[in-house]
Amino acid sequence: MSMRKTNPIARALRALALLLVGLFFLFPIFWVLLMxxxxxxxxxxxxxxxxxSPTLENFYAIIxxxxxxxxxxxxxxxxxxxxxxxILSTASVAVSLLFGVPAAYAFARFRFRLGEDIAxxxxxxxxxxxxxxxxxxxxxxxxxxxxNSYLGLVWVYQLISLPLxxxxxxxxxxxxxxxxxxxxxxxxxxxxxxxxxxxxxxxxPGIAAAALLAFIFCWNNFIFALILASxxxxxxxxxxxxxxxxxxxxxxxxxxxxxxxIIPTLALALYAQRYxxxxxxxxxxxG
Amino acid sequence: MSxxxxxxxxxxxxxxxxxSEASIEVKAGETVVVCGPSGAGKTVxxxxxxxxxxxxxxxxRIAGRSVLNVGPERxxxxxxxxxxxxxxxxxxxxxxxxxxxxxxxxxxxxxxRVDEISKLLRIEHVLGHTPRELSxxxxxxxxxxxxxxxxxxxxLLDDPLRNVDAKLRYEMRLELxxxxxxxxxxxxxxxxxxxxxxxxxxxxxxxxxxxxxQLAPASAIYDAPESIEVARLFxxxxxxxxxxxxxxxxxxxxxxxxxxxxxxxxxREAAIDRDCMLGLRPxxxxxxxxxxxGGVAFELEAVTPLNVRGVLYLRGPAxxxxxxxxxxxxxxxxxxxxxxxxxxxxxxxxxxxDRQSGARIAPAAA
Numbered sequence: 001m002s003m004r005k006t007n008p009i010a011r012a013l014r015a016l017a018l019l020l021v022g023l024f025f026l027f028p029i030f031w032v033l034l035m036x037x038x039x040x041x042x043x044x045x046x047x048x049x050x051x052x053s054p055t056l057e058n059f060y061a062i063i064x065x066x067x068x069x070x071x072x073x074x075x076x077x078x079x080x081x082x083x084x085x086x087i088l089s090t091a092s093v094a095v096s097l098l099f100g101v102p103a104a105y106a107f108a109r110f111r112f113r114l115g116e117d118i119a120x121x122x123x124x125x126x127x128x129x130x131x132x133x134x135x136x137x138x139x140x141x142x143x144x145x146x147x148n149s150y151l152g153l154v155w156v157y158q159l160i161s162l163p164l165x166x167x168x169x170x171x172x173x174x175x176x177x178x179x180x181x182x183x184x185x186x187x188x189x190x191x192x193x194x195x196x197x198x199x200x201x202x203x204x205p206g207i208a209a210a211a212l213l214a215f216i217f218c219w220n221n222f223i224f225a226l227i228l229a230s231x232x233x234x235x236x237x238x239x240x241x242x243x244x245x246x247x248x249x250x251x252x253x254x255x256x257x258x259x260x261x262i263i264p265t266l267a268l269a270l271y272a273q274r275y276x277x278x279x280x281x282x283x284x285x286x287g
Numbered sequence: 288m289s290x291x292x293x294x295x296x297x298x299x300x301x302x303x304x305x306x307s308e309a310s311i312e313v314k315a316g317e318t319v320v321v322c323g324p325s326g327a328g329k330t331v332x333x334x335x336x337x338x339x340x341x342x343x344x345x346x347x348r349i350a351g352r353s354v355l356n357v358g359p360e361r362x363x364x365x366x367x368x369x370x371x372x373x374x375x376x377x378x379x380x381x382x383x384x385x386x387x388x389x390x391x392x393x394x395x396x397x398x399x400r401v402d403e404i405s406k407l408l409r410i411e412h413v414l415g416h417t418p419r420e421l422s423x424x425x426x427x428x429x430x431x432x433x434x435x436x437x438x439x440x441x442x443l444l445d446d447p448l449r450n451v452d453a454k455l456r457y458e459m460r461l462e463l464x465x466x467x468x469x470x471x472x473x474x475x476x477x478x479x480x481x482x483x484x485x486x487x488x489x490x491x492x493x494x495x496x497x498x499x500x501q502l503a504p505a506s507a508i509y510d511a512p513e514s515i516e517v518a519r520l521f522x523x524x525x526x527x528x529x530x531x532x533x534x535x536x537x538x539x540x541x542x543x544x545x546x547x548x549x550x551x552x553x554x555r556e557a558a559i560d561r562d563c564m565l566g567l568r569p570x571x572x573x574x575x576x577x578x579x580x581g582g583v584a585f586e587l588e589a590v591t592p593l594n595v596r597g598v599l600y601l602r603g604p605a606x607x608x609x610x611x612x613x614x615x616x617x618x619x620x621x622x623x624x625x626x627x628x629x630x631x632x633x634x635x636x637x638x639x640x641d642r643q644s645g646a647r648i649a650p651a652a653a
Contacts, residue, residue: 179372182339185359186366187433188389201376 035255058256081239092157108173161214172206289350289440296345320488365434
């Protein structure tokens with residue numbers, strides 16, 4: 001790659017434009033990060049200021065689970081919420097991968113009766129507003145005893161993650177030349193070995209992308225857990241509500257909890273990145 | 288080693304009949320080239336034998352055993368694909384080793400066999416590379432090595448030279464027949480290129496619109512085509528064709544063409560009073576030059592030099608390679624190769640170049 005000779009003014013303008021776009025999108029996160037190191041007084045000061053004496057009080061309160069307010073000390077199980085988020089999102093994505101990847105393969109490779117209808121029905125789960133289904137679901141869950149259980153939540157989270165994984169991974173399988181699989185069969189491998197050793201490795205970038213997206217969607221879900229789970233099974237999205245207390249909204253702690261809850265998804269995204277890029281450069285079949 | 292028999296195979300997709308009643312028999316060690324225009328059903332034919340697709344009716348037998356509903360992995364076939372179909376996540380070595388791994392050979396044996404075949408195909412230096420690091424020629428050889436490494440009873444080659452450059456295609460046309468002879472497999476080779484078919488085939492099966500129009504040795508296909516289409520497919524430039532209607536004259540058949548009456552050889556009386564096509568290969572036209580009494584006068588509109596010749600691949604006393612060409616017509620006397628011939632170098636035709644500068648050393652003026 002060579003340095004292109006461009007007008008220095010054009011270059012400066014481009015850098016400025018990038019900076020503005022970057023600021024625009026990252027500013028809320030930057031502001032939240034600043035807030036997490038401020039006391040409620042600093043945050044609510046008018047006019048707001050970039051200069052303050054940073055404090056770890058917010059993080060301390062969250063990690064220790066003790067929220068000191070003017071009305072007394074509150075127990076806040078935020079770290080438990082964080083653990084719940086990890087458990088729920090991971091388990092949901094794992095279950096979706098287990099069922100979604102083979103299903104995606106079937107939809108991509110085989111024509112069968114009602115195949116398209118089934119695939120579309122699964123996608124249509126994403127159309128329906130969750131509020132529409134969550135109340136009847138709550139009643140059913142009551143009867144089934146699935147209320148406030150990981151199993152029940154993971155099951156409902158399939159509405160979020162399964163269609164996503166199914167449709168993204170299906171596209172990857174469809175883009176793959178079936179000749180590669182045929183070649184492996186002809187070499188003498190069973191269809192199952194072919195699926196495991198050729199189809200899945202080649203779709204890995206797609207599977208990684210889909211799993212990552214599904215994980216983030218599950219992580220960010222609010223309404224299902226709000227209605228279907230009580231405190232000990234709730235994820236961070238619902239847990240953050242605890243900072244709206246009788247003695248006021250604890251902005252500092254909310255900011256700190258946001259910072260803490262972004263970290264796992266951010267780490268996962270950075271880790272999965274290399275798999276996302278890897279697939280784009282596999283020159284499998286000459287076009 | 289095993290024979291391959293396709294017995295009245297039919298296959299259709301929806302309403303489209305891709306193959307109808309196609310029968311081909313390939314003996315062990317024989318190469319049958321399936322040649323035909325695109326969409327004739329050539330690739331489907333190979334896929335049927337490979338077991339990737341099942342026929343609607345008919346039978347496929349390998350080594351005397353019907354392989355219908357037998358999975359591709361248990362058919363004892365090797366296949367090289369037109370698009371190579373290499374495994375992009377594996378090295379060339381692992382690509383070639385795949386058929387051996389499937390049979391659970393031990394590592395030492397696998398290494399030995401992969402090394403052997405890659406030496407034969409001259410890709411031993413790229414075994415550690417992944418397919419995307421290979422040139423098209425190397426990909427093609429890797430895919431060929433993978434299909435050959437196990438010495439399968441039936442070898443299926445789906446237009447393996449389609450996606451490689453002209454020079455390599457040319458070299459491989461010379462190399463492949465020698466290579467295939469080493470393995471003794473029954474080879475079914477698919478191509479659209481009639482020259483490739485002529486170069487490689489023991490016999491050619493001409494496939495058109497799902498039917499085998501002719502199955503015969505290359506020379507028979509060229510000299511005695513069974514149909515207008517076969518005549519048209521083989522030969523470049525294509526055969527001249529004229530609509531005629533033979534008439535009886537003095538007990539023999541005659542045709543009127545170019546304003547003259549031409550007497551047909553004996554045995555063509557059956558054509559009398561039927562609408563026919565007369566075919567004449569361009570190289571069979573006898574040209575009489577500027578003055579030729581008795582002939583027909585034509586205006587010469589254009590001349591295109593093509594220099595088409597038959598190619599001989601020769602090996603000298605110390606293993607030196609030599610390419611020689613002879614007029615296409617004379618090539619029949621050499622059979623399929625593997626015999627001794629004598630050559631002579633015409634001194635006045637030799638070119639001399641300086642090895643350092645590469646410049647031509649012109650003969651000094653007398």
